[in-house]
Amino acid sequence: MNAGRWTSRSDAELGAAVHELRHHLSWPPPPPVAAEVAATIRERQQRPPVGAIDLSLPSRRRTVLVVAAVLLLLAATAFAAKLVLDIGAVTVELVPGRPTALPSTAASGADFGRPVSLSRAGTIAGFEAQVPAALGDPDRVWVDRAKVAFEPARTAARIVLAWRPGPGLPRIPGTDFGAVLMQFEGGRSSTGCPRSGRPASMSSGC
Amino acid sequence: MQGRSIEDAELAERARDGDVGAYEELVTRYQSIAYRVAWLVARNAGDAEDAVQEAFVKAYFGLPRFRRGAPFKPWLLRIVANEAKNRLRSARRREALAVKAIATRPGEAARSPEDAALSRDDAEALTEALDRLNERDRLVIAYRYLLDMSEAEVAAALGLRRGTVKSRLSRAMTKLRIELGAEEMTG
Numbered sequence: 497m498n499a500g501r502w503t504s505r506s507d508a509e510l511g512a513a514v515h516e517l518r519h520h521l522s523w524p525p526p527p528p529v530a531a532e533v534a535a536t537i538r539e540r541q542q543r544p545p546v547g548a549i550d551l552s553l554p555s556r557r558r559t560v561l562v563v564a565a566v567l568l569l570l571a572a573t574a575f576a577a578k579l580v581l582d583i584g585a586v587t588v589e590l591v592p593g594r595p596t597a598l599p600s601t602a603a604s605g606a607d608f609g610r611p612v613s614l615s616r617a618g619t620i621a622g623f624e625a626q627v628p629a630a631l632g633d634p635d636r637v638w639v640d641r642a643k644v645a646f647e648p649a650r651t652a653a654r655i656v657l658a659w660r661p662g663p664g665l666p667r668i669p670g671t672d673f674g675a676v677l678m679q680f681e682g683g684r685s686s687t688g689c690p691r692s693g694r695p696a697s698m699s700s701g702c
Numbered sequence: 703m704q705g706r707s708i709e710d711a712e713l714a715e716r717a718r719d720g721d722v723g724a725y726e727e728l729v730t731r732y733q734s735i736a737y738r739v740a741w742l743v744a745r746n747a748g749d750a751e752d753a754v755q756e757a758f759v760k761a762y763f764g765l766p767r768f769r770r771g772a773p774f775k776p777w778l779l780r781i782v783a784n785e786a787k788n789r790l791r792s793a794r795r796r797e798a799l800a801v802k803a804i805a806t807r808p809g810e811a812a813r814s815p816e817d818a819a820l821s822r823d824d825a826e827a828l829t830e831a832l833d834r835l836n837e838r839d840r841l842v843i844a845y846r847y848l849l850d851m852s853e854a855e856v857a858a859a860l861g862l863r864r865g866t867v868k869s870r871l872s873r874a875m876t877k878l879r880i881e882l883g884a885e886e887m888t889g
Contacts, residue, residue, distance in 0.1 A: 502827070502882035507875045513820060513828060514847035514878075520825040521848070522800040524747045526737035526754075530729040533758040534722050540759070541722075615752045619759065 536620050542641070542651075608656040609640025621653035623681050631675060635660045642680065653681040710774040718765040725765075729758050732775060735849060736782045742844050743786035743837060745796040753785040760785070776851070776858030783841065783859070799829045831881035839874035846871055 502510070610620075617639045618624040627633065634657035641651040657677045661667035665674030710728065717725035733754065740750035740757070761768075761781050768777055801822065820828070832840055845856040857867045 503879050505879070507872060510875055510879060511847050513824065514832070514843060515850070516820050517825055517828050517832075518848045518850070520801050520820060520822075521829065522802045523738055524741055524750070524797075526734045527751050528730075529733050529737075529751070529755050529758065530726045533729050533755055533762075534726040536755070536759050537722050537725070537762050540763070613748075613752075615748075616755070619752065619756045 532616075539620060539641070539653075540622065608638035608658075609654065610638060612637055612639050614657075617655045621655050621681060623653065623655075623679075625655040625657060625679050627657065628677070631659050631665075631677075634658055634677075636673070655679045711771060714765060714768060714774050715770070717762060718768070722762075725762050728774065728778075732778055733758075735775070736778060738849060739779050739782050739841075739844075740786040741797075742841060742848075743783050744789050745798075746789075746792070746794040747797065749789040749792055749794055750786060753789050754782060757782040757785040773855065773858060776855045779845075779859040780861060787837075799833050801825045801829050827882060831878055834881050835874065835877055838870075839877050842867065842870050842874050843878065 505513070612620065614625065614627070614634065614637050617637045620639045625637070636658040638656040638658075640654055640656075642654040643651055655678070657679070658673040659665060659675045660672065661674035667674055668676070710731075713724045713728045717728065736754045736757065737750055740753040741747065744750045744753055757778070761778050764781070768774070832843065835843070842856065842860065845851045845859055846853070851859065853864055853867055853871075856862075856871075857864045860867065860870075862870070
């Protein structure tokens with residue numbers, strides 16, 4: 497290559513070369529997103545305005561601040577290790593003890609909504625799912641809308657995370673998973689506790 | 703292009719009135735260039751896809767703030783670039799610009815260097831030099847030359863005055879030339 501071949505070019509000449517370069521670049525193929533975008537828009541349009549959902553208990557008990565929901569299914573068999581899931585706003589602490597009764601329809605996946613990636617789940621639901629560091633990235637993610645506790649006429653966005661069985665996380669009987677965690681969008685009652693803005697996975701007091 | 707702009711405006715107007723189908727048409731129309739912009743900023747296919755989807759959704763709900771009669775594409779691309787920037791902190795691997803395996807298009811006659819046709823070596827040198835620019839310089843060059851946008855569109859997409867675009871582009875081209883010169887020295 498001749499010395500100064502590029503450096504002697506004017507902006508216009510260099511611009512023409514870059515313009516030509518567009519035919520040579522190997523662009524990643526664009527994903528078809530139109531249908532997904534339209535579906536996400538329609539889902540969000542069904543959502544009540546921000547702030548309209550109040551998931552607090554009707555009794556306005558001070559102890560209940562954040563009501564989302566949790567379904568953390570543990571195997572009925574020996575779960576020897578104490579497991580602590582710190583998800584930021586709430587710490588879930590599970591201590592070995594009596595086996596937890598399992599719902600008969602547990603964790604098939606079919607009832608959890610649309611399978612999506614973790615990042616897409618946040619986009620669709622309108623909030624970012626909190627992932628317990630102890631479990632790492634989930635193996636499966638779903639998103640849908642679920643009825644609000646005590647107010648069946650209302651729905652809230654729900655993200656469901658599931659992890660496959662592994663060391664210290666035995667398989668939940670009748671499922672392919674070792675743990676399933678649901679997170680819901682939600683507001684809070686105005687009973688004087690600090691704002692968090694994060695979804696949570698179980699009731700919490702202050 | 704004028705007819706296309708009118709169509710965009712009509713679709714945007716219908717979308718603003720709640721016609722999601724009209725908006726879906728706009729998405730189909732601009733998803734390719736939106737993805738390229740997102741990829742140029744985020745440098746990762748997954749981040750770019752996420753950014754594009756979120757940007758299109760945000761743009762839909764932002765349509766009430768979209769000025770009637772304004773060009774839709776640069777307004778959209780500004781949202782896309784911002785969404786892509788928001789994903790730069792993700793841990794995903796950053797990918798580099800790459801030249802196709804076959805540098806010349808099928809059936810294309812060989813052209814002299816004066817015709818500005820690029821050899822594979824030239825294309826690779828330019829690509830690597832563009833890769834080394836910072837995101838701001840790379841984006842203004844990409845908008846203007848790789849994505850074939852007018853100065854007015856670049857200005858709208860970057861939220862700058864046209865005069866500022868000219869000066870920013872000139873500085874970016876100088877940096878590109880310096881990078882290419884460095885390659886010549888080492889190559």
